[in-house]
Amino acid sequence: MSNIFQMFKKDLIRFMNDKTAMMLTFIVPIVLIIIFGNIFGGNNTSRGKAHVIFVNKSNSEIAKLIEAKLDSSSNIQLIKKYRVEGTDSILSFTEDKAMEYVRTGKHAAAVVFPSDFLLDTSATMNIKFYYDPRNEIESSIIQGGIQQTIFSQLPEIFPALLARQANNFLGETKANGFRNDMANMISSYFNIPKDSILKFASTKITSGLLKQTSSDSTKNSFIENLINFDSEQLVGKDLKNPQVTRIVGGWAMMFLLFTLTGIATSLFEEKQEGTLRRLLCMPVTRTEILLSKYLFSLSTGIIQLMVLFVFSWAIFDVDIFTNFTNLLIVIIISASAAVSFGMIITSHATSLSQANGVATLLILVMSAVGGAWFPTFLFPDWLQVVAKFTLTYWSVEAFQQIMWRQAELSAITLNLLILIAVTVIFNLYAINRFNKGKIF
Amino acid sequence: MLKIENLTKNFGKITALNNISLEINSGEFFGLLGPNGAGKTTLMNHLIGFLKADSGTITYNDELVKFGDKQIKRKIGYVPQEIALYQELTAYQNLKIFGSLFKLSKKELSINIDKALELVQLLDRKNSAVKEFSGGMKRRLNLAVSILQSPEVLLCDEPTVGVDPQSRNAIFEMLQQLNKQGITIIYTTHYMEEAERLCNKLAIIDNGQIVASGSLTDLLNTLDRKKTIKIIKTAETESLYDKLCEIAAVNVFDFKYEIIQNNEFQKDSQLYTYFEKIGLSSNLIEVSSASLEDVFLHLTGRRIRD
């Protein structure tokens, strides 16, 4: 054990001596997270908006109000028009056209406010939502965004709506009295200041209202008690930067795969310099040499991932702290598995370029097939089966559960067990081969 | 003390060691002389337990040396043929890193590091990066790293390759000093002069086989003639080449012919009579006392450095 530690220390000293290598270890993940983050999600700027077809068939003013709010939403981009194929004419979407567009995969989802969006007597808003189940994450983001917008506007809309009804039935003067009574009643029942209710009730629905933003929590709780909005489970609804959160596990695994060649490179280097043979002529075992390399690769892998995650938190607001312990466990176990894959390659490669070639191939194939680049649910069925034979799949899946769904460890037990098993088997195999002294 | 018996090692079709047997005694400065590719390094690698023999055994003080043996590595130091150092680190860091693997106490290690640095005269440069060293300094440090555990035996695999004459002499003196302290030294080289100068016991290896072994005198005694006869190449001697070949095997070099001992002409006088007969002027004949080079030539029919 002390030999392993001494040789590990040696690699560390050499690493610290190599300022360029050390800088790269930290800079590469940072640069990549900035580039990828901006491509895939960005900082909640317009680039990151989810696109959704929007059709408003209702002529209710409330519908118009909500449409306007959605228009100015920071995470949803409404698409209301389309170009007729083969011509230059641009038309507004109809409900049928919207459905067709979603069905053919041109857009992920469509929102329709039907003509019965808000009936005169009803307190429920009807919204139709069409989406392609293959794009379930994006659909969830859209649904979440719409709900959020509606919820945030309801406190303003509802009293105004009631006021309008009162005016219609009672006339202007009597309606004022009604408003007072109503405000008294609401405030006593729901324990919110009468003033704030009156303020909205006396406001005509005008464009001035549209400029109001609402974030007062008392109003929200008032509405939530009044209307029971039956929502589906909205995955990732609370995440500040869902796009980056979704992809960060994939990058993490890709990073780990780049450490695959670490052991091979370092061993071939030492072979070339002759220091490997010198080590072998010292009272250390081959197993100890290999394990010290393993430990070193593992440490750099883990440090790189930590840098990656901390930066995705600092720049893109990805939440890494809520589930931090679990995240750390997944990082360590994934790194162990990835490095053990490198051990296998090292134990079979007869030259560094061969090791690099094989590793590059594996990195690309495993990243693509295992879901580091695209979610595997987008794959055809057979490829989804193949994906399960890659390390990447189990690791990315675990990262997703931890980051996207904030899952408990129990949800990823299988993933972790598979990764640990791979680590143990690969390492034993590699050590066994290395001990035979065929290559080094 | 160190006994090699019937050692054979093949690398695929190449037989690097062919049934080698040798015995090296404690305190000897043992030379292993042979041309490139003879199998010197391969033999060293077996002595340190780095390679696994196909057949045969090595024993050290009657204990079997096994492949990957940890114990033997504490007793035998190994100076590799190549510079085996971390170039970007300092001399001191290198010594510390390799020394730490011998499980010495901190104090003992630091004493040994100082002693080694002093021996190779690098104390004042211990904090310089190895890559800034000259070839000779690197060689010296390469040696220093190999004696940190105070070995009983030191294997030196061509430790003077690529070294300026001054550093070479320094290395010789260092090794002789270590030998005087009681460390057995096994020294491989393809330089005759080094073997002649340093070693009190010798083995000549060629094509994976030991062709001769013994003290320098033993080896020189295998020659019938204690002198070599060389003839300077000129237009005159070139025309006599065919005639020379009639009485002896002749090795042709760039500027000289070398007459190889031939039993028909046991006595030098007979040779000289022949030279006179064919009209070779005596000022073109060079006579020098025999060397290991001649032993090698005699045994293998080739010169050691082709």
Ligand SMILES: Nc1ncnc2c1ncn2[C@@H]1O[C@H](COP(=O)(O)OP(=O)(O)O)[C@@H](O)[C@H]1O
């Ligand atoms: N690892 C190896 N694989 C294949 N052939 C080898 C290996 N090591 C040495 N050889 C071959 O064995 C022979 C002896 O090599 P070596 O012991 O290095 O010679 P020397 O040290 O005397 O110059 C050479 O023909 C060399 O090519």
Ligand SMILES: [Mg+2]
């Ligand atoms: Mg050699």
